[in-house]
């Protein structure tokens with residue numbers, strides 16, 4: 001099969017021929033029909049301190065069709081459309097056997113060198129990492145399930161009630177996906193805080209009620225202009241040094257802060273301010289069983305559409321050039337590879 005592989009930090013990706021995966025016992029092989037390019041892929045391909053192995057196939061946001069069914073796997077048909085999640089579940093542990101592969105104790109990360117990803121014509125996976133999608137739902141929509149379910153989980157962690165106001169810090173894909181899920185849960189209005197003009201414009205185009213540059217305007221004040229009070233809930237979807245502190249300063253007293261992204265550096269925040277406001281601060285990571293199925297249902301039924309976030313679709317051959325272009329400032333939200 002053809003696959004687009006990582007060579008070295010900051011070097012262009014390369015499309016090469018590699019052996020086809022074969023579905024062994026307990027495995028499935030999926031023909032990749034759509035795979036999103038995530039900012040974490042761009043970041044991993046730049047990292048010189050923690051480089052990916054040469055030859056790694058990236059891509060962890062994907063959908064396709066069942067192409068091979070390994071011995072001992074039942075309940076699938078060749079050609080059936082599926083979403084493949086970003087963890088390769090072991091299929092053996094108690095969680096996997098109970099149908100909760102999302103909680104697999106021994107899963108491998110797809111697309112970052114632990115298990116091959118979706119920048120290829122075929123991918124080997126296991127039933128515990130695969131979710132059926134209805135025929136008629138587009139593969140492009142299927143490729144947005146993985147990032148969308150992160151937003152759904154964050155909104156669930158926030159326990160959003162209809163009519164609550166939200167601020168979202170960071171208008172990248174995680175922030176925009178969180179907005180779609182918060183709006184579907186009845187949150188109104190929704191205000192963004194982001195330093196980048198292009199990302200603020202994307203948020204407004206996708207239905208945010210306001211979007212401010214935190215160097216110029218405070219998102220709490222922007223919300224107070226709309227509703228008379230700071231937001232009930234603030235999501236940190238940037239995860240940069242200082243954004244958790246910003247969330248604490250923006251939210252109303254007795255409000256909730258949910259971190260859906262996190263800085264990997266130590267990052268001081270003001271506990272006195274958080275205590276004075278008596279805030280609930282929660283972190284959102286991983287998934288609950290059932291959330292992937294719900295996300296697929298929201299997309300298939302049209303309750304949420306991620307189509308406006310898909311700004312470009314490309315072939316596998318175009319991927320090395322497009323991937324390099326995405327490393328520069330750009331106006332894309334989600335670019336989808338269709339191998």
Ligand SMILES: [Zn+2]
Pocket residue numbers: 038039040060061147
């Ligand atoms: Zn991703």
Ligand SMILES: [Zn+2]
Pocket residue numbers: 089090091092093094095096101103104105106107
């Ligand atoms: Zn497992």
